[in-house]
Amino acid sequence: MGEEVVLFGTRGSPYTCRIEIALKLKGVQYKYIDEDLANKSPSLLKYNPVHKKVPVLVHNGKPVLESLVILEYIDETWQGYPILPEDPYERATARFWAKFIDEKCFPAIFKSCWGEEKEREKAVEEVSVVLKILEDELKEKKFFGGENVGLVDIVAVVIGFSLGVYEEAARVELLNKEKLPRLCNWIDDFLSNSFIKESLPPRDKLIAYLRNRFRSGNASK
Amino acid sequence: MAEENKVSLHGFFASPYVRRVDLALKFKGIPYEYVEEDLKNKSSLLLKYNPVHKKVPVLVHNGKPIVESLVILEYIDETWKNGPRFLPEDPYKRAQIRFWASFVHQQVFENMVLILKTDGEAQEKTVKEVSEKLSLLEEGIKSIFPEGIPIINQENVGLLDILIVSTFGSYKAQEEVLGLKLIDPEKTSPLLFSRLKALLELHVVKGALPPHEKVVGALKFMRQNALNSASV
Numbered sequence: 210m211g212e213e214v215v216l217f218g219t220r221g222s223p224y225t226c227r228i229e230i231a232l233k234l235k236g237v238q239y240k241y242i243d244e245d246l247a248n249k250s251p252s253l254l255k256y257n258p259v260h261k262k263v264p265v266l267v268h269n270g271k272p273v274l275e276s277l278v279i280l281e282y283i284d285e286t287w288q289g290y291p292i293l294p295e296d297p298y299e300r301a302t303a304r305f306w307a308k309f310i311d312e313k314c315f316p317a318i319f320k321s322c323w324g325e326e327k328e329r330e331k332a333v334e335e336v337s338v339v340l341k342i343l344e345d346e347l348k349e350k351k352f353f354g355g356e357n358v359g360l361v362d363i364v365a366v367v368i369g370f371s372l373g374v375y376e377e378a379a380r381v382e383l384l385n386k387e388k389l390p391r392l393c394n395w396i397d398d399f400l401s402n403s404f405i406k407e408s409l410p411p412r413d414k415l416i417a418y419l420r421n422r423f424r425s426g427n428a429s430k
Numbered sequence: 431m432a433e434e435n436k437v438s439l440h441g442f443f444a445s446p447y448v449r450r451v452d453l454a455l456k457f458k459g460i461p462y463e464y465v466e467e468d469l470k471n472k473s474s475l476l477l478k479y480n481p482v483h484k485k486v487p488v489l490v491h492n493g494k495p496i497v498e499s500l501v502i503l504e505y506i507d508e509t510w511k512n513g514p515r516f517l518p519e520d521p522y523k524r525a526q527i528r529f530w531a532s533f534v535h536q537q538v539f540e541n542m543v544l545i546l547k548t549d550g551e552a553q554e555k556t557v558k559e560v561s562e563k564l565s566l567l568e569e570g571i572k573s574i575f576p577e578g579i580p581i582i583n584q585e586n587v588g589l590l591d592i593l594i595v596s597t598f599g600s601y602k603a604q605e606e607v608l609g610l611k612l613i614d615p616e617k618t619s620p621l622l623f624s625r626l627k628a629l630l631e632l633h634v635v636k637g638a639l640p641p642h643e644k645v646v647g648a649l650k651f652m653r654q655n656a657l658n659s660a661s662v
Contacts, residue, residue, distance in 0.1 A: 259533070259566050273525045275532060285521040297508040298494055304501045309482065342482060 214239040215267040217253050219246055220410045221418060223315070223367045224276040225264045229408035230363050231280050235287040277307060280360060292360050306346060306353060307364040314339045315367040322379035323423045329381075336383050340392060343368070347391045351398055358402055368392070369399035370409055378419040437462035440476050440488040442469055443640055444648035446539065447499040448487040449596040454506045456634045457587050458513040500535060503589060516589040523574070527589050530570045534593040537563045542597070545608065546649060547656035557610065564618050571621045579621065582628045594622065595629050595639075603645035607653060 216232065216239050218225030232239050244253055244263050256265045256272035266273045266282070273282045284292040293300050317339060321332035343365075347353065353361035362369070373396070376383050386393050399405060439455065439462055441448030455462050467476055467486050479488045479495035489496045489505070496505050507516040517524045541563065544556045571579070571590075580586060598613060605611055615623035629635055639645075 259570070268522075271522055273522070274529055278525050278528045278532065281528065282521055282525040285524065297505055298491075298496070300508065301496045301501050301505040304504065305496075305498055308498060308501070 213267075213269055215242060216240070217242050217244055217250075217256065217265040217267070218263045219244050221415045222263060223371045226366050226370070226408055226410070227276050227363050228264045228266060228279055228283070230358075230366065230405055231283045231292055233404040233408055234290045234292065234358065234363075235283060236289060237283070237287055277311065277364070280307075280363065284360075292363065294354070294359065303354070303360045306343075306361045309339075309342075310361070310364050310367060314343070315371075318367060318372055318375060318383065321383060322375040322381050323419075333381065333383065337385070337388075340368070340384070340389055344389045344392045347395055352395065358399075358405070362399060365399070366405070366409075369396050369405070372396075374412060374415050375419065378416040379424075434492065435460075436490075436492055438465055438490045439463070440465045440467050440473075440479065440490070441486045442467055444645065444652075445486055446596040447485075449599070449638065450499045450592050451487045451489055451502050451506075453592050453595060453635065453638050454503050454516065456638055457584065457592075458506060458510045460506070460510055500531065503592060507589075514585050514587045516587070516592065518588070526570075526574050530567065530574065531589050531593050533563070533567065533570065534590070534597055538567065539597045542604075542612065545612070546604075546653050548660070549657060557612075560612060561614070561618060564613065564622065568619050568621055571625070579625060582625065582632070584632055584634060587629070587632070591625070591629055594626055595635055598622070598626050599630060599635070599639050600642075600645045600649075601626070603642050603649060606646055607649040 214232070214237055216225070216228055218228065218241065220243055229241070242250070242252070244250060246263070249261060253263065253265060254261055256267055257263075257274055260274065262274075264276055264279060266279045268282075268286070273279050280292060293303055314336075317332050317335040320328055321336050322329075324332055350356075352358050353365065372383060375381070384393065384396075400409075437455070437460055439448070439451055441452065441464065443466060452464075465473075465475075467473060469486070472484060476486070476488060477484055479490060480486075480497045483497060485497070487497070487499055487502060489502045491505075491509070496502050503516060517527055538560060541556050541560045545553055545560065548556065574590070582591065601613055613619050613623055613626075630639075
Protein backbone atom coordinates (compact mmCIF):
# COMPACT_ATOMS: atom_id res chain seq x y z
CA MET A 210 0.00 0.00 0.00
CA GLY A 211 1.56 3.26 -1.09
CA GLU A 212 1.58 5.44 1.93
CA GLU A 213 2.94 8.89 2.34
CA VAL A 214 3.60 10.40 5.74
CA VAL A 215 5.03 13.91 5.99
CA LEU A 216 5.73 15.81 9.17
CA PHE A 217 6.07 19.59 9.09
CA GLY A 218 7.87 20.82 12.15
CA THR A 219 10.61 22.90 13.66
CA ARG A 220 13.71 21.44 15.21
CA GLY A 221 13.76 22.49 18.79
CA SER A 222 10.03 22.56 19.23
CA PRO A 223 8.92 20.04 21.85
CA TYR A 224 5.59 19.76 20.03
CA THR A 225 7.33 18.57 16.88
CA CYS A 226 9.58 16.32 18.91
CA ARG A 227 6.59 14.50 20.40
CA ILE A 228 5.37 13.51 16.97
CA GLU A 229 8.76 12.23 15.89
CA ILE A 230 8.99 10.10 19.03
CA ALA A 231 5.55 8.62 18.37
CA LEU A 232 6.25 7.89 14.70
CA LYS A 233 9.55 6.23 15.58
CA LEU A 234 7.97 4.13 18.33
CA LYS A 235 5.44 2.90 15.78
CA GLY A 236 8.12 2.28 13.17
CA VAL A 237 6.42 4.56 10.65
CA GLN A 238 8.52 5.80 7.73
CA TYR A 239 8.08 9.51 7.27
CA LYS A 240 9.53 12.53 5.59
CA TYR A 241 10.46 15.44 7.82
CA ILE A 242 10.19 19.02 6.59
CA ASP A 243 11.73 21.70 8.75
CA GLU A 244 9.83 24.96 8.72
CA ASP A 245 11.26 28.40 9.21
CA LEU A 246 8.52 29.98 11.29
CA ALA A 247 9.51 33.46 10.19
CA ASN A 248 9.02 32.39 6.61
CA LYS A 249 6.36 29.69 6.46
CA SER A 250 6.15 27.53 3.40
CA PRO A 251 3.07 27.66 1.16
CA SER A 252 2.55 23.96 1.92
CA LEU A 253 2.30 24.61 5.65
CA LEU A 254 -0.14 27.44 5.12
CA LYS A 255 -2.22 25.24 2.84
CA TYR A 256 -2.32 22.38 5.35
CA ASN A 257 -2.90 24.50 8.42
CA PRO A 258 -4.78 27.61 7.39
CA VAL A 259 -6.49 27.84 10.76
CA HIS A 260 -3.48 28.15 13.04
CA LYS A 261 -0.56 28.29 10.60
CA LYS A 262 1.46 26.33 13.13
CA VAL A 263 3.61 23.26 13.40
CA PRO A 264 3.52 20.36 13.85
CA VAL A 265 1.33 19.20 11.01
CA LEU A 266 1.19 15.54 10.06
CA VAL A 267 0.11 14.93 6.50
CA HIS A 268 -0.95 11.36 5.82
CA ASN A 269 -1.70 10.52 2.21
CA GLY A 270 -2.33 14.20 1.54
CA LYS A 271 -4.67 14.75 4.50
CA PRO A 272 -3.47 17.07 7.28
CA VAL A 273 -3.82 16.35 10.99
CA LEU A 274 -3.23 19.25 13.38
CA GLU A 275 -2.51 19.84 17.07
CA SER A 276 0.07 17.64 18.72
CA LEU A 277 -2.31 15.83 21.09
CA VAL A 278 -4.77 15.14 18.26
CA ILE A 279 -1.90 13.91 16.08
CA LEU A 280 -0.65 11.56 18.80
CA GLU A 281 -4.08 9.95 19.11
CA TYR A 282 -4.34 9.72 15.32
CA ILE A 283 -0.98 7.98 15.11
CA ASP A 284 -2.01 5.52 17.81
CA GLU A 285 -5.30 4.71 16.08
CA THR A 286 -3.87 4.46 12.58
CA TRP A 287 -0.75 2.34 13.09
CA GLN A 288 -0.79 -0.84 15.13
CA GLY A 289 2.18 -2.16 17.04
CA TYR A 290 3.53 -0.13 19.93
CA PRO A 291 0.63 1.12 22.09
CA ILE A 292 0.84 4.82 22.91
CA LEU A 293 -2.40 4.88 24.87
CA PRO A 294 -3.49 2.05 27.17
CA GLU A 295 -6.49 -0.17 26.36
CA ASP A 296 -8.60 0.44 29.43
CA PRO A 297 -10.89 3.50 29.19
CA TYR A 298 -10.12 4.66 32.73
CA GLU A 299 -6.39 4.47 32.15
CA ARG A 300 -6.85 6.29 28.86
CA ALA A 301 -8.77 9.05 30.62
CA THR A 302 -5.98 9.28 33.20
CA ALA A 303 -3.33 9.52 30.48
CA ARG A 304 -5.27 12.23 28.65
CA PHE A 305 -5.71 14.16 31.89
CA TRP A 306 -1.97 14.21 32.60
CA ALA A 307 -1.14 15.05 29.00
CA LYS A 308 -3.38 18.12 29.24
CA PHE A 309 -1.95 19.00 32.64
CA ILE A 310 1.55 19.05 31.21
CA ASP A 311 0.46 21.11 28.21
CA GLU A 312 -1.73 23.60 30.02
CA LYS A 313 -0.04 23.97 33.39
CA CYS A 314 3.55 22.72 33.21
CA PHE A 315 5.00 23.88 29.94
CA PRO A 316 3.69 27.47 30.07
CA ALA A 317 5.12 27.88 33.58
CA ILE A 318 8.46 26.36 32.55
CA PHE A 319 8.66 28.65 29.55
CA LYS A 320 7.68 31.76 31.47
CA SER A 321 10.12 31.07 34.28
CA CYS A 322 12.99 31.16 31.80
CA TRP A 323 11.89 33.40 28.99
CA GLY A 324 9.00 35.45 30.29
CA GLU A 325 8.93 39.07 31.29
CA GLU A 326 11.21 39.72 34.27
CA LYS A 327 8.38 40.54 36.63
CA GLU A 328 6.56 37.29 35.77
CA ARG A 329 9.53 35.00 36.20
CA GLU A 330 9.65 34.66 39.97
CA LYS A 331 6.01 33.68 40.22
CA ALA A 332 6.46 31.26 37.33
CA VAL A 333 9.42 29.61 39.08
CA GLU A 334 7.19 28.96 42.08
CA GLU A 335 4.48 27.57 39.84
CA VAL A 336 6.98 25.21 38.23
CA SER A 337 7.94 23.91 41.64
CA VAL A 338 4.28 23.19 42.42
CA VAL A 339 3.46 21.42 39.16
CA LEU A 340 6.65 19.36 39.14
CA LYS A 341 5.83 18.15 42.63
CA ILE A 342 2.39 17.10 41.42
CA LEU A 343 4.02 15.08 38.65
CA GLU A 344 6.53 13.61 41.11
CA ASP A 345 3.62 12.35 43.18
CA GLU A 346 1.82 10.97 40.15
CA LEU A 347 4.86 8.99 39.04
CA LYS A 348 4.71 6.95 42.25
CA GLU A 349 6.70 3.71 41.83
CA LYS A 350 6.37 3.59 38.07
CA LYS A 351 9.35 3.71 35.75
CA PHE A 352 7.45 5.77 33.21
CA PHE A 353 4.12 7.60 33.44
CA GLY A 354 2.90 4.91 31.04
CA GLY A 355 4.05 2.15 33.40
CA GLU A 356 6.82 -0.17 32.29
CA ASN A 357 7.07 1.52 28.92
CA VAL A 358 6.92 4.98 27.42
CA GLY A 359 3.32 6.08 26.79
CA LEU A 360 1.35 9.17 25.83
CA VAL A 361 2.19 11.12 28.98
CA ASP A 362 5.91 10.40 28.69
CA ILE A 363 5.89 11.52 25.06
CA VAL A 364 4.06 14.73 25.91
CA ALA A 365 6.44 15.21 28.84
CA VAL A 366 9.39 15.77 26.52
CA VAL A 367 8.96 19.34 27.75
CA ILE A 368 10.14 18.08 31.12
CA GLY A 369 12.41 15.28 30.03
CA PHE A 370 14.37 17.41 27.63
CA SER A 371 13.21 21.01 27.25
CA LEU A 372 13.34 21.74 30.97
CA GLY A 373 17.05 20.92 31.26
CA VAL A 374 17.90 22.81 28.10
CA TYR A 375 16.00 25.89 29.24
CA GLU A 376 17.61 25.75 32.67
CA GLU A 377 21.03 25.79 31.12
CA ALA A 378 20.25 28.35 28.44
CA ALA A 379 18.52 30.75 30.83
CA ARG A 380 20.71 29.93 33.83
CA VAL A 381 17.68 29.29 35.99
CA GLU A 382 17.35 26.38 38.39
CA LEU A 383 14.02 24.63 38.23
CA LEU A 384 14.69 20.99 39.03
CA ASN A 385 15.40 20.43 42.68
CA LYS A 386 17.00 16.99 42.86
CA GLU A 387 16.30 16.51 46.55
CA LYS A 388 12.63 17.35 46.27
CA LEU A 389 12.05 15.51 43.00
CA PRO A 390 14.04 12.25 43.06
CA ARG A 391 11.51 10.19 41.11
CA LEU A 392 11.16 12.80 38.40
CA CYS A 393 14.94 12.98 38.08
CA ASN A 394 15.10 9.20 37.67
CA TRP A 395 12.34 9.42 35.12
CA ILE A 396 14.31 12.02 33.17
CA ASP A 397 17.33 9.69 33.08
CA ASP A 398 15.21 6.79 31.84
CA PHE A 399 13.45 9.05 29.36
CA LEU A 400 16.70 10.27 27.86
CA SER A 401 18.07 6.71 27.69
CA ASN A 402 15.29 5.49 25.44
CA SER A 403 16.71 5.00 21.95
CA PHE A 404 13.67 6.21 20.02
CA ILE A 405 13.53 9.32 22.15
CA LYS A 406 17.25 9.99 21.78
CA GLU A 407 16.89 9.82 18.01
CA SER A 408 14.10 12.38 18.08
CA LEU A 409 15.78 15.04 20.18
CA PRO A 410 17.36 18.06 18.55
CA PRO A 411 21.09 18.73 19.22
CA ARG A 412 21.29 20.23 22.70
CA ASP A 413 24.04 22.79 22.21
CA LYS A 414 22.54 24.15 19.05
CA LEU A 415 19.22 24.59 20.81
CA ILE A 416 20.82 26.35 23.78
CA ALA A 417 22.60 28.76 21.46
CA TYR A 418 19.40 29.38 19.53
CA LEU A 419 17.39 30.05 22.71
CA ARG A 420 19.97 32.42 24.14
CA ASN A 421 20.10 34.27 20.88
CA ARG A 422 16.34 34.47 20.47
CA PHE A 423 15.39 35.48 23.96
CA ARG A 424 18.38 37.05 25.57
CA SER A 425 20.35 38.81 22.93
CA GLY A 426 20.09 42.56 22.71
CA ASN A 427 17.75 43.73 25.42
CA ALA A 428 14.17 44.77 25.97
CA SER A 429 11.88 44.12 23.03
CA LYS A 430 10.81 40.67 21.94
CA MET B 431 -19.12 -4.38 31.28
CA ALA B 432 -19.41 -4.38 35.07
CA GLU B 433 -22.92 -5.12 36.27
CA GLU B 434 -22.62 -2.59 39.01
CA ASN B 435 -22.54 0.78 37.27
CA LYS B 436 -22.73 3.57 39.76
CA VAL B 437 -22.34 6.97 38.13
CA SER B 438 -22.40 10.39 39.73
CA LEU B 439 -21.69 13.83 38.34
CA HIS B 440 -20.46 16.68 40.50
CA GLY B 441 -21.36 19.97 38.88
CA PHE B 442 -22.61 23.49 38.98
CA PHE B 443 -25.86 24.32 37.18
CA ALA B 444 -24.51 27.30 35.23
CA SER B 445 -21.29 25.67 34.06
CA PRO B 446 -21.21 24.85 30.35
CA TYR B 447 -18.39 22.40 31.10
CA VAL B 448 -20.74 20.47 33.36
CA ARG B 449 -23.49 20.81 30.77
CA ARG B 450 -21.35 18.89 28.29
CA VAL B 451 -21.09 15.90 30.56
CA ASP B 452 -24.72 16.12 31.57
CA LEU B 453 -25.76 16.04 27.89
CA ALA B 454 -23.44 13.15 27.13
CA LEU B 455 -24.86 11.04 29.94
CA LYS B 456 -28.41 11.84 28.88
CA PHE B 457 -27.74 11.10 25.20
CA LYS B 458 -26.36 7.71 26.17
CA GLY B 459 -29.26 7.07 28.53
CA ILE B 460 -26.92 6.47 31.47
CA PRO B 461 -28.60 6.77 34.87
CA TYR B 462 -26.63 8.94 37.27
CA GLU B 463 -26.79 10.90 40.48
CA TYR B 464 -26.22 14.62 40.15
CA VAL B 465 -24.47 16.47 42.95
CA GLU B 466 -24.68 20.27 42.83
CA GLU B 467 -21.52 21.86 44.21
CA ASP B 468 -21.34 25.24 45.88
CA LEU B 469 -18.20 26.57 44.21
CA LYS B 470 -17.58 28.98 47.08
CA ASN B 471 -17.71 26.11 49.51
CA LYS B 472 -16.48 23.02 47.73
CA SER B 473 -17.40 19.68 49.23
CA SER B 474 -14.62 17.54 50.69
CA LEU B 475 -15.69 14.88 48.19
CA LEU B 476 -14.98 17.21 45.27
CA LEU B 477 -11.59 18.09 46.68
CA LYS B 478 -10.83 14.40 47.13
CA TYR B 479 -11.89 13.55 43.57
CA ASN B 480 -10.15 16.45 41.89
CA PRO B 481 -7.21 17.42 44.07
CA VAL B 482 -5.22 18.86 41.18
CA HIS B 483 -7.74 21.34 39.81
CA LYS B 484 -10.50 21.33 42.46
CA LYS B 485 -13.06 21.98 39.73
CA VAL B 486 -16.28 20.68 38.26
CA PRO B 487 -17.31 18.66 36.36
CA VAL B 488 -16.17 15.44 37.99
CA LEU B 489 -17.65 12.19 36.80
CA VAL B 490 -17.38 9.38 39.31
CA HIS B 491 -17.81 5.89 37.90
CA ASN B 492 -17.80 3.04 40.42
CA GLY B 493 -15.85 5.21 42.82
CA LYS B 494 -13.23 6.33 40.29
CA PRO B 495 -13.11 10.01 39.35
CA ILE B 496 -12.60 11.36 35.85
CA VAL B 497 -12.05 15.09 35.34
CA GLU B 498 -11.77 17.62 32.48
CA SER B 499 -14.90 17.79 30.36
CA LEU B 500 -13.39 16.66 27.05
CA VAL B 501 -11.59 13.77 28.74
CA ILE B 502 -14.86 12.77 30.41
CA LEU B 503 -16.74 12.85 27.10
CA GLU B 504 -14.27 10.46 25.48
CA TYR B 505 -14.36 8.24 28.56
CA ILE B 506 -18.14 8.03 28.38
CA ASP B 507 -18.01 7.22 24.67
CA GLU B 508 -15.44 4.46 25.20
CA THR B 509 -17.10 2.94 28.22
CA TRP B 510 -20.75 2.92 27.13
CA LYS B 511 -20.87 1.68 23.59
CA ASN B 512 -24.66 1.79 23.35
CA GLY B 513 -26.47 4.87 22.13
CA PRO B 514 -24.90 7.44 19.82
CA ARG B 515 -21.14 7.15 19.27
CA PHE B 516 -19.69 10.58 19.94
CA LEU B 517 -16.70 9.93 17.73
CA PRO B 518 -16.79 8.21 14.33
CA GLU B 519 -14.83 5.02 13.59
CA ASP B 520 -12.46 6.45 11.02
CA PRO B 521 -9.24 7.81 12.60
CA TYR B 522 -9.04 10.78 10.23
CA LYS B 523 -12.61 11.87 10.93
CA ARG B 524 -11.92 11.40 14.64
CA ALA B 525 -8.91 13.69 14.35
CA GLN B 526 -11.00 16.33 12.58
CA ILE B 527 -13.73 16.21 15.23
CA ARG B 528 -11.20 16.34 18.06
CA PHE B 529 -9.49 19.32 16.47
CA TRP B 530 -12.70 21.29 16.08
CA ALA B 531 -14.01 20.29 19.52
CA SER B 532 -10.76 21.56 21.00
CA PHE B 533 -11.11 24.70 18.86
CA VAL B 534 -14.58 25.43 20.22
CA HIS B 535 -13.38 24.67 23.75
CA GLN B 536 -10.24 26.81 23.72
CA GLN B 537 -10.54 29.34 20.94
CA VAL B 538 -14.22 30.10 20.98
CA PHE B 539 -15.61 29.39 24.41
CA GLU B 540 -12.76 30.82 26.46
CA ASN B 541 -13.04 34.03 24.46
CA MET B 542 -16.78 34.14 25.00
CA VAL B 543 -16.10 34.01 28.73
CA LEU B 544 -13.76 36.96 28.29
CA ILE B 545 -16.47 38.90 26.49
CA LEU B 546 -18.73 38.35 29.46
CA LYS B 547 -16.09 39.53 31.89
CA THR B 548 -14.92 42.68 30.12
CA ASP B 549 -16.30 45.86 28.63
CA GLY B 550 -15.23 48.79 26.50
CA GLU B 551 -12.30 48.36 24.17
CA ALA B 552 -11.14 45.07 25.63
CA GLN B 553 -14.54 43.57 25.05
CA GLU B 554 -14.77 44.96 21.53
CA LYS B 555 -11.46 43.41 20.64
CA THR B 556 -12.54 40.00 21.92
CA VAL B 557 -15.90 40.22 20.13
CA LYS B 558 -14.00 40.70 16.87
CA GLU B 559 -11.78 37.75 17.66
CA VAL B 560 -14.73 35.49 18.39
CA SER B 561 -16.31 36.53 15.13
CA GLU B 562 -13.14 35.49 13.29
CA LYS B 563 -13.03 32.20 15.13
CA LEU B 564 -16.65 31.54 14.24
CA SER B 565 -15.85 32.08 10.56
CA LEU B 566 -13.11 29.50 10.86
CA LEU B 567 -15.47 27.15 12.66
CA GLU B 568 -17.99 27.49 9.87
CA GLU B 569 -15.31 26.42 7.37
CA GLY B 570 -14.37 23.60 9.69
CA ILE B 571 -17.92 22.30 9.84
CA LYS B 572 -18.04 22.34 6.05
CA SER B 573 -14.79 20.36 5.89
CA ILE B 574 -16.08 17.69 8.27
CA PHE B 575 -19.29 17.27 6.31
CA PRO B 576 -18.29 17.88 2.69
CA GLU B 577 -21.52 16.27 1.49
CA GLY B 578 -23.67 18.38 3.76
CA ILE B 579 -24.66 17.85 7.37
CA PRO B 580 -26.87 14.82 8.04
CA ILE B 581 -30.17 15.45 9.79
CA ILE B 582 -29.60 15.36 13.50
CA ASN B 583 -31.42 13.02 15.81
CA GLN B 584 -30.78 11.47 19.19
CA GLU B 585 -28.95 8.54 17.61
CA ASN B 586 -26.32 10.44 15.71
CA VAL B 587 -25.28 13.33 17.98
CA GLY B 588 -21.55 13.63 18.19
CA LEU B 589 -18.82 15.23 20.25
CA LEU B 590 -18.92 18.46 18.31
CA ASP B 591 -22.70 18.69 18.73
CA ILE B 592 -22.29 18.44 22.49
CA LEU B 593 -19.73 21.25 22.38
CA ILE B 594 -22.03 23.36 20.20
CA VAL B 595 -25.04 22.99 22.49
CA SER B 596 -23.09 23.60 25.68
CA THR B 597 -21.34 26.64 24.23
CA PHE B 598 -24.12 28.29 22.25
CA GLY B 599 -27.30 26.71 23.60
CA SER B 600 -28.06 29.62 25.86
CA TYR B 601 -27.31 32.16 23.15
CA LYS B 602 -30.52 34.11 23.80
CA ALA B 603 -29.56 34.60 27.44
CA GLN B 604 -26.04 35.58 26.41
CA GLU B 605 -27.40 38.13 23.95
CA GLU B 606 -29.73 39.56 26.55
CA VAL B 607 -27.01 40.03 29.15
CA LEU B 608 -24.37 41.34 26.75
CA GLY B 609 -26.68 43.43 24.58
CA LEU B 610 -25.03 42.08 21.47
CA LYS B 611 -25.31 39.16 19.08
CA LEU B 612 -22.49 36.64 19.20
CA ILE B 613 -23.62 34.31 16.44
CA ASP B 614 -24.56 35.80 13.12
CA PRO B 615 -26.91 33.32 11.47
CA GLU B 616 -26.82 35.04 8.12
CA LYS B 617 -23.28 36.09 7.28
CA THR B 618 -20.82 34.27 9.53
CA SER B 619 -22.48 31.16 10.86
CA PRO B 620 -25.39 29.79 8.83
CA LEU B 621 -24.33 26.14 9.21
CA LEU B 622 -23.51 26.48 12.88
CA PHE B 623 -26.77 28.24 13.58
CA SER B 624 -28.93 25.75 11.72
CA ARG B 625 -27.15 22.88 13.47
CA LEU B 626 -27.69 24.60 16.81
CA LYS B 627 -31.38 25.13 16.15
CA ALA B 628 -31.82 21.48 15.17
CA LEU B 629 -30.03 20.39 18.34
CA LEU B 630 -32.17 22.65 20.51
CA GLU B 631 -35.24 20.80 19.24
CA LEU B 632 -34.04 17.48 20.59
CA HIS B 633 -35.91 16.16 23.57
CA VAL B 634 -32.76 15.47 25.59
CA VAL B 635 -31.41 18.96 25.00
CA LYS B 636 -34.68 20.63 25.96
CA GLY B 637 -34.60 18.71 29.21
CA ALA B 638 -30.97 19.50 29.92
CA LEU B 639 -30.72 23.25 29.43
CA PRO B 640 -31.60 25.40 32.43
CA PRO B 641 -34.45 27.92 32.07
CA HIS B 642 -33.65 31.21 30.33
CA GLU B 643 -34.15 33.39 33.40
CA LYS B 644 -31.83 31.28 35.51
CA VAL B 645 -29.07 31.53 32.94
CA VAL B 646 -29.58 35.28 32.59
CA GLY B 647 -29.29 35.60 36.35
CA ALA B 648 -26.11 33.53 36.51
CA LEU B 649 -24.48 35.39 33.61
CA LYS B 650 -25.37 38.79 35.05
CA PHE B 651 -23.88 37.75 38.39
CA MET B 652 -20.64 36.54 36.78
CA ARG B 653 -20.34 39.69 34.71
CA GLN B 654 -20.91 41.99 37.68
CA ASN B 655 -18.34 40.13 39.76
CA ALA B 656 -15.74 40.27 37.04
CA LEU B 657 -16.27 43.93 36.25
CA ASN B 658 -16.24 44.89 39.92
CA SER B 659 -13.01 43.09 40.64
CA ALA B 660 -11.44 44.46 37.47
CA SER B 661 -12.10 48.09 38.32
CA VAL B 662 -9.47 49.66 40.55
